[in-house]
Amino acid sequence: MQYISTRGGMPPASFSDILLGGLAPDGGLVVPAVYPQIDIETLAAWRQLSYPQLAFEIIRLFATDIPETDLQDIIERTYTAHVFGSAEIAPIKTLTPKLHILELSNGPTLAFKDMAMQLLGNLFEYVLAKRNETINIVGATSGDTGSAAEYAMRGKRGVNVFMLSPFGKMSAFQRAQMYSLQDSNIFNIAIEGMFDDAQDMVKAVNNDATFKAQYKIGAVNSINWGRVIAQVVYYFKGYFAATKSNDEQISFVVPSGNFGNVCAGHIARQMGLPIQRLVVATNENDVLDEFFRTGVYQVRGEAQPTSSPSMDISKASNLERFVFDLVGRDSAKLADLWQQVDQAGGFDLSATAFFGQMGSAYGFTSGRSNHADRLATIRLVKQQFDVVIDPHTADAMKVALEQRDKTVATVVLETALPIKFEETILEALGERPPRPAFADALEKLPQRVDVMKADVETLKQYIVSHIG
Numbered sequence: 001m002q003y004i005s006t007r008g009g010m011p012p013a014s015f016s017d018i019l020l021g022g023l024a025p026d027g028g029l030v031v032p033a034v035y036p037q038i039d040i041e042t043l044a045a046w047r048q049l050s051y052p053q054l055a056f057e058i059i060r061l062f063a064t065d066i067p068e069t070d071l072q073d074i075i076e077r078t079y080t081a082h083v084f085g086s087a088e089i090a091p092i093k094t095l096t097p098k099l100h101i102l103e104l105s106n107g108p109t110l111a112f113k114d115m116a117m118q119l120l121g122n123l124f125e126y127v128l129a130k131r132n133e134t135i136n137i138v139g140a141t142s143g144d145t146g147s148a149a150e151y152a153m154r155g156k157r158g159v160n161v162f163m164l165s166p167f168g169k170m171s172a173f174q175r176a177q178m179y180s181l182q183d184s185n186i187f188n189i190a191i192e193g194m195f196d197d198a199q200d201m202v203k204a205v206n207n208d209a210t211f212k213a214q215y216k217i218g219a220v221n222s223i224n225w226g227r228v229i230a231q232v233v234y235y236f237k238g239y240f241a242a243t244k245s246n247d248e249q250i251s252f253v254v255p256s257g258n259f260g261n262v263c264a265g266h267i268a269r270q271m272g273l274p275i276q277r278l279v280v281a282t283n284e285n286d287v288l289d290e291f292f293r294t295g296v297y298q299v300r301g302e303a304q305p306t307s308s309p310s311m312d313i314s315k316a317s318n319l320e321r322f323v324f325d326l327v328g329r330d331s332a333k334l335a336d337l338w339q340q341v342d343q344a345g346g347f348d349l350s351a352t353a354f355f356g357q358m359g360s361a362y363g364f365t366s367g368r369s370n371h372a373d374r375l376a377t378i379r380l381v382k383q384q385f386d387v388v389i390d391p392h393t394a395d396a397m398k399v400a401l402e403q404r405d406k407t408v409a410t411v412v413l414e415t416a417l418p419i420k421f422e423e424t425i426l427e428a429l430g431e432r433p434p435r436p437a438f439a440d441a442l443e444k445l446p447q448r449v450d451v452m453k454a455d456v457e458t459l460k461q462y463i464v465s466h467i468g
């Protein structure tokens with residue numbers, strides 16, 4: 001399997017070549033030259049597989065330059081009951097016939113990002129060792145991404161993580177999750193400022209090409225291709241769990257921010273998984289809902305803070321991968337559209353045939369929710385089904401209840417556990433979600449964090465003095 005850039009300016013490269021990188025050198029996103037096709041016999045054979053077996057069958061189609069015995073070992077070490085709470089890894093919960101929740105947040109940080117990040121940690125360690133290389137991951141987080149990255153990379157040879165977070169802005173639970181890690185390759189840096197200040201510092205470090213090359217600075221953000229393929233697996237798993245035979249269709253409703261999660265659903269569909277609808281659910285930051293409803297993609301100036309904070313984005317980084325397929329994989333056309341994004345903040349497909357194809361050929365629809373909708377949905381799901389969902393999953397559930405076709409299995413992707421967002425649950429239900437014993441224990445552990453002023457030079461010195 002070879003990888004190319006959506007913008008056409010990268011010589012074909014192997015999986016191991018692109019795994020550690022971010023954007024393609026021409027500013028585009030890496031995509032496989034073709035999508036592997038899964039025929040009906042293969043689909044029937046896969047129905048019987050365990051999660052790690054299924055993951056191996058799917059990922060080997062994309063990571064063709066990793067010897068199969070090595071890949072199998074990496075996957076079996078990643079998707080264990082010990083790490084994900086059950087042998088199912090991503091169990092399905094049925095609320096009512098043909099309405100299900102696919103649980104993706106039983107990993108170490110209780111959010112779906114673990115599903116991909118845990119694999120990435122093991123893949124990074126493997127590829128770095130093969131190439132005798134090291135990487136220093138520098139990132140900024142307001143919660144989920146940073147902790148998922150730290151739990152995936154802790155103790156991994158060849159990898160250091162420098163994770164910036166806004167001082168005093170995260171919940172006690174989120175702080176405890178990250179700052180209690182004592183691994184010598186994990187550095188928590190609390191910035192005296194907001195999340196945006198932290199993110200600007202990360203950008204500044206990355207824009208210094210000399211520093212970046214000398215100190216092998218890298219990232220694990222949502223455009224990383226390794227993350228996308230790891231996510232493809234649970235769409236297949238969700239399909240097998242919610243249907244009885246391979247002539248049935250399925251629809252997925254996905255709480256979306258950067259379009260990373262649902263991009264994997266698109267790829268599963270392109271591979272031949274019988275998906276009827278891929279429903280993109282946003283919060284008030286509704287760039288994606290607007291795009292799928294109107295054909296207009298318009299980046300916002302700033303994201304609005306909401307009660308589903310992990311979906312608070314002003315642009316959807318992974319959307320370029322879908323639009324590349326939508327325009328018939330024409331990289332000149334794609335590059336022209338993203339030039340319009342750079343110059344005018346967006347583009348308009350409403351007058352083109354592509355607009356209709358988003359739904360008719362690719363199965364996409366969309367919806368949005370606001371804070372009141374999320375509270376009402378959390379209440380409704382508790383009352384009707386005795387299940388407590390987190391505010392991100394509530395974004396999707398609200399849209400699912402509005403749009404679902406009751407003759408087709410609908411699977412809502414659960415992206416976090418309610419315990420991560422206690423305040424919103426309290427507001428919705430009048431009581432806090434049940435608190436597992438480990439949460440209290442976690443908050444009592446000693447914490448390890450360095451406080452830093454929002455200054456790029458100070459950060460660079462910190463990185464230099466902490467890499468051995």
Ligand SMILES: *Cc1c(COP(=O)(O)O)cnc(C)c1O
Nearest residue numbers: 256257258259260261310415416
């Ligand atoms: C990251 C995240 C999302 C959004 O996922 P995308 O891949 O960015 O669309 C939704 N919910 C939770 C809890 C998340 O952490």
